[in-house]
Amino acid sequence: MPDQNSHIYETISRLASDMGFGDFGCARAGRMDTDAQHYGKALAQGRFAGMTYLEKNLEKRFDPRLLVEGAKTVLCFLAPYGNPVIDIPTANQSPSVSAASGISFPMPLKIASYAWGRDYHKIIKDKLHILLKKMQETVPGTKGRVFVDSAPVLERAWAVRAGLGFIGKNNFLISRKCGIRNFIGIIITDLELPCSRTEEKNYCGNCTRCLTECPSGALCAPFTLDARKCVSYQTIESKLPAGSEPVRIFRDGWYFGCDACMNACPWNRKNIPGWAEFHTHTNLLSRADGLWWEHLSQESFAERFRDSPLQRAGLEKIRDSVRSCLEQKDLYV
Numbered sequence: 001m002p003d004q005n006s007h008i009y010e011t012i013s014r015l016a017s018d019m020g021f022g023d024f025g026c027a028r029a030g031r032m033d034t035d036a037q038h039y040g041k042a043l044a045q046g047r048f049a050g051m052t053y054l055e056k057n058l059e060k061r062f063d064p065r066l067l068v069e070g071a072k073t074v075l076c077f078l079a080p081y082g083n084p085v086i087d088i089p090t091a092n093q094s095p096s097v098s099a100a101s102g103i104s105f106p107m108p109l110k111i112a113s114y115a116w117g118r119d120y121h122k123i124i125k126d127k128l129h130i131l132l133k134k135m136q137e138t139v140p141g142t143k144g145r146v147f148v149d150s151a152p153v154l155e156r157a158w159a160v161r162a163g164l165g166f167i168g169k170n171n172f173l174i175s176r177k178c179g180i181r182n183f184i185g186i187i188i189t190d191l192e193l194p195c196s197r198t199e200e201k202n203y204c205g206n207c208t209r210c211l212t213e214c215p216s217g218a219l220c221a222p223f224t225l226d227a228r229k230c231v232s233y234q235t236i237e238s239k240l241p242a243g244s245e246p247v248r249i250f251r252d253g254w255y256f257g258c259d260a261c262m263n264a265c266p267w268n269r270k271n272i273p274g275w276a277e278f279h280t281h282t283n284l285l286s287r288a289d290g291l292w293w294e295h296l297s298q299e300s301f302a303e304r305f306r307d308s309p310l311q312r313a314g315l316e317k318i319r320d321s322v323r324s325c326l327e328q329k330d331l332y333v
Ligand code: SF4
Pocket: 213, 214, 215, 216, 217, 218, 219, 225, 229, 230, 231, 232, 233, 257, 258, 259, 260, 261, 262
């Protein structure tokens, strides 16, 4: 490997830190045979539910050299979105939004914390493009592509290979440096960069809090998610209204996504402050109760949340999910 490539690594590392990324590492590009086996098993068991896009581009998903010709390195970046003050879980408490005004509802309606701000795809991609451009200026002709949760890339598996953390029993990447609330950004390039960090072992120990806290039984065993039962899947990805889902589940007040298995995790104590862009709607959403959602017009939804992850579900599905949660209020203890 040319000497200058170590310098590029150092430059990217410094720039990424300056941009606010919590951690950065590289992995050697190659086919992910073990991950392909696990993925194939989940697919065969129907655990991806109706997310048919996960059945496409399988070979590209397992081998980054099919996404970037001659790929040698997968660069992985952690973009924090948590808040270290409110994200430390306590017993039977979810650090989400409170929204019970005007409704006799003993538990708050809740929305996943990744959706409290602007859509993360563009925000992170913009920064990764700057880093890729820096690499291309240093070594003209360098090929590369950036990915943020929108193409067939196994981001978490790559982050593990890059030495950034381990996969918890809740299937999230857990970083001992910056906790559990991090988006993962990826650059695949044909530039050969140092991959010096080793993979970490699992640090869950005897803990099973995430399995206990899952309201629907979707986290059916350590490291094993059945999306058909997952609140996050049913409230965002599923095309069906709540009443038509083949599996009716207890949603525990979560109406867009679900953080229960994340909130339960003691590694939240390692979270670092999330980027301001990921908290732009927190105040508004903290006041959004059932009545507010019922009275929100399509125009107002489009205007207020035009660059929000909430667009993925859309207003009608969100309303349906809010109603579903409210119908289940008698199930709360
Ligand atoms: S997101 Fe919610 S429903 Fe899905 S596995 Fe985690 S705790 Fe269970």
